[in-house]
Amino acid sequence: NAGVTQTPKFQVLKTGQSMTLQCAQDMNHNSMYWYRQDPGMGLRLIYYSASEGTTDKGEVPNGYNVSRLNKREFSLRLESAAPSQTSVYFCASSEGPAGPPNEQYFGPGTRLTVT
Amino acid sequence: QKEVEQDPGPLSVPEGAIVSLNCTYSNSAFQYFMWYRQYSRKGPELLMYTYSSGNKEDGRFTAQVDKSSKYISLFIRDSQPSDSATYLCAMSSGGFKTIFGAGTRLFVKA
Numbered sequence: 001n002a003g004v005t006q007t008p009k010f011q012v013l014k015t016g017q018s019m020t021l022q023c024a025q026d027m028n029h030n031s032m033y034w035y036r037q038d039p040g041m042g043l044r045l046i047y048y049s050a051s052e053g054t055t056d057k058g059e060v061p062n063g064y065n066v067s068r069l070n071k072r073e074f075s076l077r078l079e080s081a082a083p084s085q086t087s088v089y090f091c092a093s094s095e096g097p098a099g100p101p102n103e104q105y106f107g108p109g110t111r112l113t114v115t
Numbered sequence: 116q117k118e119v120e121q122d123p124g125p126l127s128v129p130e131g132a133i134v135s136l137n138c139t140y141s142n143s144a145f146q147y148f149m150w151y152r153q154y155s156r157k158g159p160e161l162l163m164y165t166y167s168s169g170n171k172e173d174g175r176f177t178a179q180v181d182k183s184s185k186y187i188s189l190f191i192r193d194s195q196p197s198d199s200a201t202y203l204c205a206m207s208s209g210g211f212k213t214i215f216g217a218g219t220r221l222f223v224k225a
Contacts, residue, residue: 004158031211033211040123040217041217042119042121042203042215042216042217042218043159043203043205043215044215045212045213048211048212050211056211058212059212090158090159092158097209097210097211098207098210098211098212098213100147100149100164100166101164103161104161104213106158106159106160107158108156108157108158109156109157109158
């Protein structure tokens with residue numbers, strides 16, 4: 001039981017390049033989330049998927065797109081990377097809505113640098 | 116103004132000390148209050164949660180919520196070097212959106 005896995009662990013992009021961050025969970029959770037974590041800002045929600053087939057914007061969705069490929073997988077795409085998107089990206093999943101008792105389980109993160 | 120304010124620290128204490136971590140918030144709709152622990156270069160893990168006001172104790176950890184003051188606290192008794200981590204408060208009014216504080220870095224010296 002791996003929990004939430006993310007690939008890649010590290011990535012360096014040049015401004016304007018595109019990339020997709022992959023996330024998968026093996027806990028049969030309905031809901032999945034993408035966050036970014038910046039110093040002094042805490043975790044901020046980019047997009048979430050309440051259930052398979054649905055996606056919704058979070059607090060900071062500009063410059064990102066998501067795809068809920070199936071119940072297990074939720075990807076985050078940067079179409080044209082900008083230095084402001086340098087951050088650590090975390091994927092999370094939960095059984096249902098993110099408040100207790102539905103605990104969010106987080107992946108190990110992807111460290112992205114855009115030069 | 117951020118919805119959730121948390122002092123980033125760092126906070127450095129000797130082993131065995133009582134640690135107090137705090138957050139303030141502005142949204143009176145929040146009713147779920149959580150504390151996450153994040154070790155260096157790892158994802159956050161849920162440590163404790165409380166619903167509405169009151170206290171909750173789990174071993175060496177106690178979480179307190181004062182909704183009238185919009186203030187939450189996490190106390191760690193008999194702190195250990197293994198408690199060295201970043202502690203994130205988080206809040207939700209239900210649904211799928213959770214608001215996180217910036218996190219407080221804690222160092223417990225042996």
